[in-house]
Amino acid sequence: xxxxxxxxxxxxxxxxxxxxxxxxxxxxxxxxxxxxxxxxxxxxxxxxxxxxxxxxxxxxxxxxxxxxxxxxxxxxxxxxxxxxxxxxxxxxxxxxxxxxxxxxxxxxxxxxxxxxxxxxxxxxxxxxxxxxxxxxxxxxxxxxxxxxxxxxxxxxxxxxxxxxxxxxxxxxxxxxxxxxxxxxxxxxxxxxxxxxxxxxxxxxxxxxxxxxxxxxxx
Numbered sequence: 001x002x003x004x005x006x007x008x009x010x011x012x013x014x015x016x017x018x019x020x021x022x023x024x025x026x027x028x029x030x031x032x033x034x035x036x037x038x039x040x041x042x043x044x045x046x047x048x049x050x051x052x053x054x055x056x057x058x059x060x061x062x063x064x065x066x067x068x069x070x071x072x073x074x075x076x077x078x079x080x081x082x083x084x085x086x087x088x089x090x091x092x093x094x095x096x097x098x099x100x101x102x103x104x105x106x107x108x109x110x111x112x113x114x115x116x117x118x119x120x121x122x123x124x125x126x127x128x129x130x131x132x133x134x135x136x137x138x139x140x141x142x143x144x145x146x147x148x149x150x151x152x153x154x155x156x157x158x159x160x161x162x163x164x165x166x167x168x169x170x171x172x173x174x175x176x177x178x179x180x181x182x183x184x185x186x187x188x189x190x191x192x193x194x195x196x197x198x199x200x201x202x203x204x205x206x207x208x209x210x211x212x213x214x215x216x217x218x
Contacts, residue, residue: 007074015182017045052092060099069107093136101145147195154202166204167211174202
């Protein structure tokens with residue numbers, strides 16, 4: 001498979017790139033800064049420089065053409081203001097999804113956030129973030145041209161992954177290691193039977209492959 005990942009230098013994306021590249025999949029990561037390229041190469045991914053805050057939908061589609069799957073794992077990140085929650089967490093996700101449709105990439109996996117809701121109330125930065133993610137998710141769900149799956153992890157940690165998770169439509173809040181989020185994403189990319197699902201993810205007791213097969217109905 002060829003998989004293109006938006007936000008290719010993110011903490012989850014770099015882990016995902018290593019997982020996908022190891023068995024021989026062709027992986028490309030979209031990055032904003034050229035100086036991030038070596039980190040992607042080290043992870044086994046092809047660096048693709050493109051700023052999703054200023055790119056056109058055709059520029060995104062050009063980078064996605066020929067891919068079997070696309071993963072949106074970009075984020076404005078902690079410390080960013082409300083404006084970038086809108087331009088990255090919402091607008092870039094919408095742009096990436098539109099690019100996938102235009103490029104004919106059917107499989108789209110989106111990394112969202114637990115609590116994402118377009119109707120979320122409040123004016124704090126995290127409130128704006130949850131609203132932006134919720135609006136992006138709602139847009140992706142409205143598209144006919146992609147087989148989407150939305151993943152909403154709980155509180156992210158840098159603990160070593162256990163390979164054991166809880167993956168359901170509603171899990172309740174809880175922590176989850178970034179290692180395990182990446183492992184679930186790697187399974188979801190190759191699990192088109194999960195298309196149309198919005199899933200929450202926390203640490204749990206089910207092996208990753210078992211958890212994904214369970215929600216896929218297998």
